[in-house]
Amino acid sequence: MPNFTILNRFSSSFRDYNSHLKLVFICTTVSGGGVLGYNAVVGSSEDAVVAAADKKKVVVLGTGWAATSFMKNLNNPKYDVQVVSPRNYFAFTPLLPSVTCGTVEARSIVEPVRNIFPKKNVEVQFSEAECIKIDAENKKVYCRSISKNNLNGQEEFAVDYDILIISVGANVNTFNTPGVVENCHFLKEVEDAEKIRRTVIDCFERASLPDISEEERKRILHFAIVGGGPTGVEFAAALHDFVNGDLVKLYPGIKDLVQITLLEAGNHILSMFDKRITAFAEDKFQREGIDVKTGSMVVKVTNKEICTKEVTNGGQISSIPYGMAVWSTGIGTRPFIKDFMSQIGQGNRRALLTDEWLRVEGFNDVYALGDCATVNQRKVVEDIAAIFKKADKNNSGTLTVKEFQEVMGDIYERYPQVELYLKNKQMSNIADLLKEDNVDVKKQLNIEELKKVLSKVDSQMKFLPATAQVASQQGIYLAKCFNRMEDCEENPEGPLRFRGEGRHRFKPFRYKHLGQFAPLGGEKTAAQLPGDWVSIGHSSQWLWYSVYASKQVSWRTRALVVTDWTRRFVFGRDSSRI
Amino acid sequence: MPNFTILNRFSSSFRDYNSHLKLVFICTTVSGGGVLGYNAVVGSSEDAVVAAADKKKVVVLGTGWAATSFMKNLNNPKYDVQVVSPRNYFAFTPLLPSVTCGTVEARSIVEPVRNIFPKKNVEVQFSEAECIKIDAENKKVYCRSISKNNLNGQEEFAVDYDILIISVGANVNTFNTPGVVENCHFLKEVEDAEKIRRTVIDCFERASLPDISEEERKRILHFAIVGGGPTGVEFAAALHDFVNGDLVKLYPGIKDLVQITLLEAGNHILSMFDKRITAFAEDKFQREGIDVKTGSMVVKVTNKEICTKEVTNGGQISSIPYGMAVWSTGIGTRPFIKDFMSQIGQGNRRALLTDEWLRVEGFNDVYALGDCATVNQRKVVEDIAAIFKKADKNNSGTLTVKEFQEVMGDIYERYPQVELYLKNKQMSNIADLLKEDNVDVKKQLNIEELKKVLSKVDSQMKFLPATAQVASQQGIYLAKCFNRMEDCEENPEGPLRFRGEGRHRFKPFRYKHLGQFAPLGGEKTAAQLPGDWVSIGHSSQWLWYSVYASKQVSWRTRALVVTDWTRRFVFGRDSSRI
Ligand SMILES: Cc1cc2nc3c(=O)[nH]c(=O)nc-3n(C[C@H](O)[C@H](O)[C@H](O)COP(=O)(O)OP(=O)(O)OC[C@H]3O[C@@H](n4cnc5c(N)ncnc54)[C@H](O)[C@@H]3O)c2cc1C
Ligand SMILES: Cc1cc2nc3c(=O)[nH]c(=O)nc-3n(C[C@H](O)[C@H](O)[C@H](O)COP(=O)(O)OP(=O)(O)OC[C@H]3O[C@@H](n4cnc5c(N)ncnc54)[C@H](O)[C@@H]3O)c2cc1C
Incomplete structure (x- = not known):
């Protein structure tokens, strides 16, 4: 079915040569994330013919x-x-x-x-x-x-x-909590996100129907988010912005009944982030009326209620009526x-x-x-004997400085915890490790000394x-x-x-590790960059925009995401239930 | 939950004053459809207070x-x-x-x-x-x-x-054809369109799986469209463009197995359009390999086959294997x-x-x-007696020119078929009707003459x-x-x-009636404007773009539709199955 009209050809050639367009978008996606850039690798041009059998x-x-x-x-x-x-x-x-x-x-x-x-x-x-x-x-x-x-x-x-x-x-991890699979939304797949969007509107439409009691309206407009990790927090913030930026205008009669609750079993939300970020987020949410309930573990979910158990307070059990629940706690x-x-x-x-x-x-x-x-x-300590044996080329039972220096690079490369330890202690090389333990670098090393020096780095092992x-x-x-x-x-x-x-x-x-973002809503983002460099506010939000634009997998999605952001700035978010 | 940051305020004020932006889009949506424009009516500013009881x-x-x-x-x-x-x-x-x-x-x-x-x-x-x-x-x-x-x-x-x-x-009208509801797609609602989009990709993905026979691949890639009206024809054209413009590049192994068939019980597709348009469309589809089967009525649909009956040829029954069927025949x-x-x-x-x-x-x-x-x-003929009686003010049993002239405007207004008849015959007023029948305008009219003159216009009555x-x-x-x-x-x-x-x-x-479009694919559209003015080709396609952009219900959808078209020109259509 060949079909080539002039316009078709124009449009497809335009598509092939779309690199010009890239220039346009480069203006919007200032470097920032350039280092984490996800760039297409251009296939080598010599079309190597490899025999099928090989x-x-x-x-x-x-x-x-x-x-x-x-x-x-x-x-x-x-x-x-x-x-x-x-x-x-x-x-x-x-x-x-x-x-x-x-x-x-x-x-x-x-x-x-x-x-x-x-x-x-x-x-x-x-x-x-x-x-x-x-x-x-x-x-x-x-x-x-x-x-x-x-x-x-x-x-x-x-x-x-x-x-x-x-x-x-x-997978999503429900920790086998009863009722979660049946009643909660997840936020793992594209379909999940679309379903959540539809359900938020559903709740607003439903609460706008005639003949519904005030209490029932309140229940329907109670959005509960389980899990105070980055995803749960970002969703809570996004929902708050959507409700306050767009929906309250369209549903003026019910806007005061809306409640967003974030449930977290630990003592703090965003616990994997720097304390300053956690504190800022908790404070911001409180000011905005997002109810952050830390120390409460969800033990059951029914179709209208979430049952929680206080982690302290003698394990008090309570029931919270809700309209929509999003489960966002770890992976399985x-x-x-x-x-x-x-x-x-x-x-x-x-x-x-x-x-x-x-x-x-x-x-x-x-x-x-x-x-x-x-x-x-692998722990270094498990391999100390082997390392020592390999390094001790003359089988003398001790390592000379030269012998040790010869394996230093390999140790450094083989065990990432060494690098982490050095970074943490602001040391520049393995020799500094020896100095830390007052091991005389001029003397010969025995196996016990090597063990002492190297085993401490294993404390830096992280999944x-x-x-x-x-x-x-x-x-x-x-x-x-x-x-x-x-x-x-x-x-x-x-x-x-x-x-x-x-x-x-x-x-x-x-x-x-290149750093981490936690968007907190209201055009504010927290950024934690390597070296525990922390930044919170509008500037990080713009960094977030530029990094996420630059990290897109293709020029198409990059352009789409950027135009979506622009559309949102100009027209707000759509509330059609499709 | 008040939440007003600087950026929020900026963005919302931007939204309120987005009329500046309209200027930008006006450039893209050259008038054309301006006359049919769908403009917001501005509420009268005097906020009339009306008592609830009133x-x-x-x-x-x-x-x-x-x-x-x-x-x-x-x-x-x-x-x-x-x-x-x-x-x-x-x-x-x-x-x-x-x-x-x-x-x-x-x-x-x-x-x-x-x-x-x-x-x-x-x-x-x-x-x-x-x-x-x-x-x-x-x-x-x-x-x-x-x-x-x-x-x-x-x-x-x-x-x-x-x-x-x-x-x-x-509703969709299935004419009670067995198996249609269970096996066919409709194209009536937004969800229908999204489901069709997913299913087209489904068919291509499915036909790309290993371990499938060539025959089965062919079946899966056979797209059958029932109904040669404007919707069926436009969908066939759009699908052909999608397949040939985008999908063949992504599914090179199976592109030659694709077949699109358009089934129509009548003798021609687009039968409500001018003959030139019908002929152009049939010809274009034939050249492009879209199989147009006229004179075949669908009598049954199973999950893999469509059974048709020839309207002529002694009502021959045949079965066509298909992968996806779209039912687009009239409304119920x-x-x-x-x-x-x-x-x-x-x-x-x-x-x-x-x-x-x-x-x-x-x-x-x-x-x-x-x-x-x-x-x-209402037929004029049913009211002739009443009209005559009303017009004959002096109850003389005949109408003077003046008497007739006095009701002419009311007749013209009350019975739209009069206007249609005059337009069709290129007459300018009701007096011309009398002339057509050689009724002497100078003389007085009797009821039989009035009946003769007016009843012929009822032939122009149309739903x-x-x-x-x-x-x-x-x-x-x-x-x-x-x-x-x-x-x-x-x-x-x-x-x-x-x-x-x-x-x-x-x-x-x-x-x-302001005219009608039939998009035929390949950036060509047929337009039939009032006065049977027919235009087919790229220029009508641009007219189509501008009319459809201008007819959008809001500036938001207008901007979205125009940017979607632009995105499509630059990046092609997306084939993700979401
Ligand atoms: C809402 C959300 C926000 C996140 N935000 C961030 C962030 O800001 N920064 C960050 O670094 N990380 C973030 N993450 C985490 C990140 O998405 C994951 O760590 C990452 O996707 C893991 O990549 P992966 O390739 O292992 O798995 P995935 O990206 O999940 O891909 C798994 C693939 O396997 C496919 N698959 C599933 N089942 C099967 C099967 N049976 N057979 C074959 N294929 C199968 C899936 O369809 C999918 O294509 C976020 C995650 C979520 C859910
Ligand atoms: C694919 C397609 C393409 C078309 N292209 C054109 C075109 O190019 N030009 C043109 O002039 N016409 C076109 N039409 C026809 C046009 O869409 C219809 O004529 C038009 O929508 C009729 O308007 P309506 O308000 O009567 O019904 P609709 O626009 O269909 O609106 C009906 C409304 O009623 C609602 N509803 C349904 N059931 C109930 C219920 N039980 N209670 C309360 N509300 C209910 C629906 O949700 C919807 O909101 C097209 C139609 C289709 C399907």
Whole structure:
């Protein structure tokens, strides 16, 4: 069906040459997030022809942050990739709370993966399906198509792999609280955000009907948010802005009945942030009439009430009537990942355990990254004997300064906690560690001294947070490893294998924290940047705008998000119930 | 919950003074549709205080074209209005086909009625509910809230009225064809358009799964459209553009399997348009590979096949496998309107019969307009005797020229078919009618001659089409009547009552046809303007853009639609399945 009119051609050529347009938008997206920029890797132009037999089949599960950043950066023609995910798009999750109130549109924060993945030199196939089982023994995954229309019932199929990359993210965690699944909204997927938006309007429309008692109106207009983490707080703030900026004008009769409550089991909201941010947020919410109830744990949710138990106060139980509840408390494991974990003896964990090269423990050809995985950092102290043995080249039982210096770099590279410890103590290198313990650098070191010096760094071991930042850095890291798989086979670039021969093929994954935002509503954002640099207010809001604009996965979503913001400034948010 | 930061204030003041912005958009929306422009009526500034007891309660059912244009133009403080509709927004239906393929976003063509309705001087309430029963005897309507969430089950309530305005539009008409409701998509509501969009992508994703036979892929990628009217044709064209402009690049492996079929029981598609347009459209579709099957009536739809019967060819039955079917054939009556019609003895009709003043026949306080109603035009011939009697002032049994001239204007006004007849014959006034029959204007007229002259105009009687143009003109007409209800009570402005005393209070409703568009895809549109002026091609497409931009109900939707078009030109349409 060829169809090429003049205008079509004009428009499509315009699209191809849209780089001019980028200039326009660059003005709006001042650097700021440039360093965390998510830029397309241009496929190498030499179209390397690789014999089919030489190719390895990589199966990637998921199209979220981890999978997408892996795919964008993968560039090695030796791989044939098949991506399986129930979503044929990538969703920019940090803007999901904005979608709940129509500050940006759902469609502006998603990009079809078929636009993102195609490469000049890597064969990529996409299947819109969910993985339902991993059979690592036979190197197969079982999948099921997701469309539930009249087409053909649900399709199931199996896919073979040479290498499997698991990046399926996480589930909502209800901590098995009764009634949550039935009665609460979640804020994890694009559909969730759209449903929340519709329900907010629903509550306002419903409370406007005739023949409803004042008490009932109050209940309907009570919005309860469970979980005082960044998502819960941002949603509370966004909802407050939506209500006060737009809805009160349209529903003047009921505006005084609206109540927003934020329930948090801990002592403070935003507890992972700097204390100044927490205090500012709590104070701001209080002034605005958002009721922050800390120390109250939700124990049950019915269709009209939330039951809470005070963490102190002798565990007092109370019931709060509500109209809409949003559950936003931590993440859990997807069922098929749980199954896989019990198969491989990791049944009692929250996430797939990997080594520092993101390989699932016990497998050479299964990688896991993003929210569904957690890196099992190795303690230095477990390896002290091996390190000592490797370093002590002349088997003298003590290390000379030179011997120690020769392994210092490898230690630094192999164990990220060393770097964290040094940073924390504002030291510049491992030698400073020795000085701290008054170990004489001129003398020879014995194993006990080495143990004393190094074991303290293990206190700095942390699990990486389940964030887009971690997931996307892992994706980029893994793609770079895959791109240089053959090169590094010959010339390994990793640290010394203390417990084996030679060097590791790659450097282990290292996370670089670039800071964190907490939008607090009213065009104010809190930003906590590396070095505990804290900034709160309108300027951080503009930083937030520019970082989030610059981090968009494509020029299309970038333009859409920026025009959405502009539309919102000019026209306010839409309250149509669609 | 007061919340006023500097930026908030800036943004809201910006919003209030957004008239400057209008200038910007005026550039994009060159007049064209200006005449049909849908402009807000500014409430009269003298805030007339009307005693509550003097006020009449008007209940308006619906928030579509008819209801919205009524509400926008109503301006009489003597009325308290309660609007009841399951949609808290107005939807610009002519752009629905564009939503199915993402050329514009659903949200860009809707505007919350709570933004449209507020007036300085008329009290307006809105309830998001559907009317389920009209009790005209007791002047009550029964309503049911529509939200089906965990709030409170479904609410029912009754509303009293002094005046009822029924403008609830129409249903899809399946002609009771088996399997249509279960298996076909409709294109009537915003949700329908969004569902179609998702399903198109579903079909492409599904056909891309591994392990599917070629034949099955072909079936899944067969899009069948039933009904060759303007909506079916526009959707077929939009789908063809979407597939060929955007999807083939993303799904290169399956692009050759796509087939679009347009099924039409009549001999031609677009049969209500000029023959040149029909021929152009059929020809264009054939060239583009859209299969136009005329003369085939759909008799059954199963989940995978459409059964058709040839209208000629001895009624041959055939089965066509399909992946997605869209049913777009005419309109039917909503069930509660059907009930009301049987109550009032109109059971065997398709729509509520009204007189020329839009009052439901037999009722002085129930009006019906838009797609749910049809004006029962009175034949001149039925009134000849009364006209003659009224005109023959001296009871001479014949009419003098002067006597006839005195009622000519009233005849012209009372019977719209007179105007149509004159226009058709390119005559300028009723006197020309007499000349046509060689009646000597100098002589006196007898009743037989009058009958002969006037009865021929009844051949021009037509039911008004079920279009937004008719609905919105009716809404404006009725609002203007309501605005001058008291004035015209004293000084009636309508024609003579031939069968009664005095004059009619208002002039009867008269429809002014402003032309019609048929977008044919590939940036080409056919336009048929009054006087059978036909234009096909890119220029009509730009006329279409400008008319549709100018006809938007608010500056918000206008800006949104225009930016959507721009986004589409630059970035193409999105294929994320959300
Ligand atoms: C509302 C919200 C706001 C957030 N804000 C921020 C923020 O501001 N900054 C930040 O750093 N992080 C933020 N996060 C966290 C961040 O979104 C996650 O850490 C990140 O998405 C994890 O990436 P991932 O690739 O592991 O998983 P995801 O991005 O969740 O992707 C998982 C993918 O796997 C797919 N999948 C699911 N099940 C299957 C299956 N059975 N088979 C195959 N595929 C499957 C999914 O469809 C999806 O494509 C936010 C999260 C939410 C929910
Ligand atoms: C896809 C499509 C394209 C079209 N294109 C054009 C075009 O280009 N030009 C043109 O002139 N016409 C067009 N039309 C026709 C036009 O939309 C209709 O003629 C017009 O909408 C009729 O206006 P209305 O007010 O009678 O009904 P609608 O606009 O349909 O409004 C009916 C209202 O009643 C409400 N309602 C429904 N049930 C109830 C209930 N039980 N109680 C209370 N309220 C209820 C609905 O929610 C809605 O708000 C198109 C129609 C469609 C579907």
